[in-house]
Amino acid sequence: MDDFIQIAASHGQSFAGYIALPTYDSAPGLVLLHDIFGIDEHTKAIARRYAEEGYVVVVPDLYWRLSPRVSFSRHGDGVAQARDYDRRLDLEHAIDDINSTVEALREHPAQRDKVGVLGFGLGGKLAVLAAAHTDVDCAVGYCGAALEGYLHEARRLRCPLVLHLAGRVASASETLVRGKIRAAFEYRPGVTIYEYECGESFTVPGPGFDRSSASLSYSRSLSLLKKTMGPIYAIERVWKRHTYHKYVTRDADAIMETMVADPYFNDVPTMTGAVGHESLKRFYVEQFMYSIPPDARHVPVSFTIGTDRIVDEFVMCCTHTCEMHWMLPGIEPTGKYFEVAMVAVICFRGDRIDNLHIYWDQATVLAQIGKLDTEGLPVVGIQSARKVLDIARPSDSLMPGVSEGDDKRG
Incomplete structure (x- = not known):
């Protein structure tokens, strides 16, 4: 069921706003x-999605x-109708409405402290204007050429701003616009x-969708929001709780409690894994947790924590x-x-795991268990892992004509 609130506007009027709440109260706000x-x-x-990240x-x-x-279809006649509304929208009124939304958010019982703004297309342009004309704490704009008419607003910015621009343009004039921005x-x-x-619609499922760019831009947006x-x-x-239940208790229910409702897992070299809660739980029980050799051990090399x-x-x-x-299906x-x-x-x-990607060099594994003859192939065996643990081991052993050793590190 959709949840809408009424937001007080000027002259005693009000308008609707769709609201999505996080799991926890006392959360930052996002317009x-x-x-x-x-x-x-x-x-x-x-x-x-952003409510799941912890925002009102x-x-x-x-x-x-x-x-x-009103809303419009992203196909057929809906596109022309949407463009007509875009042309007719009064941007000064829109900024007033954004400011009213910020005030409504600050008064909401689930919200605390700071409020940011994030927008796409028309909303991206308005996010930039909000950064210049309201008291939001940060702004993210997915913008296109429409921002060209508002370049002077850059001097008025009051808060940190991230701009996402599509790099694939159709003409020299569009390239010039990107340069001006x-x-x-x-x-x-x-x-x-x-x-x-990619094209400007790279975040929208459909012909112009680019999953890698959409995911990368999402993480970059989240980085600004969380930092601010x-x-x-x-x-x-x-x-740590996830791995404890995966390798020690082998409790599938406890593992899944650390994950979102629709997670996925992908072992990249073998494409084993699953998508979705029940499928992934079944994969852990039937294909993973009891398929780890009893003498298996992990030697840590590095551990990096990012925004998400x-x-x-x-x-x-x-x-x-x-x-x-x-790892070795069918062997x-x-x-x-x-x-x-x-x-x-x-x-x-x-605070839940969305997905996991696991990478390793399958050729080195197959060579070590006797399933791959490395004669004449640029493949090494156990030396590959041991070089990761000890950089003093020689490099370039497979490169003909390279006989000089590595430099000595101070």
């Missing part, structure tokens, strides 16, 4: 500004003076600009005494000992 299509299901999903999110109906709570904003204090090699407003979760503690992810680098050492469905136990360098990238949504 999410819709694009030309209004508050549609796509925008509501974004609001719910309100999406003001910027079109209420034209037609309250960069020149106006890039060197202003507190402004960071990112460009992406919080919340900061103890994600290392969550990861952890990168855990380690060397796995074990003897292939049981079927390892996730019977060989009894061979092997070591392999691995990297786990653990992405979080709020």
Whole structure:
């Protein structure tokens, strides 16, 4: 069921705003500004996603003076209708409505402290204007060429700003516009600009969607929001609890409690894993937790904690005494000992694990268990993992004609 609130406007009027609440009270606020299509299901999903990150999110109906709570299809006739509303929108009134939304957020019982603003397309342009004309604490704008008419606002910015610009443009004039935007904003204090090699609709599911760029821009947006407003979760503690139940208690229910409702897991070299709560729980029980050799051990190499992810680098050492469905599917136990360098990238949504990607060099594993003849191939065995643990070991052993040793480190 959709949740809307009424927001007081000037002259005794009011307008609607879609609200998405986080799990915890006393959360920072986020004004999410819709694009030309209004508050549609796509925008509501974004609001719910940021609520999972720990924000009280309100999406003001910027079109209420034209037609309250209207939204348009992103296909067919809806595109022309949306563009018409975009042309008819009074930007001064829109800024007033954003300011009213900020005030309503500050008065909401679940909100505390700071309020940021984030927008896409039309909303991205308005997020920039809000950074210049309201008292928001930070702003994120997914912007296009429409920002060209507001370059002078760069001098009025009052808070940190992140701009996401699509890098794939169709003409020389569009390239020139991107240059003008960069020149106006890039060197202003507190402004960071990112460009992406994709079209302006790269965050919207459909023909122009670019998953990698959308994910990267999301993390960058979240970085500014969390740095400026919080919340900061103890994600290392969550990861430790996850691994404890995965390797020690082998409690699938406890593992899944550390994850979001729709997680996924991907062992990149073998493409083993699963998508979705029940499928992933079944994968852990049937293919993973009981497919770890009893002598297996992890040797830590590095551990990096970011805004919304952890990168855990380690060397796995074990003897292939049981079927390892996730790493060596279809291969019977060989009894061979092997070591392999691995990297786990653990992405979080709020204080829960959203997904995991695990990387390793499968060729070195197959070579060590006798399933790959390395003669004539640029493949090494156990030396690969041991070089990660000891940089004094020689480099370039596979490169013909390279006979000189490494420099000595001071």
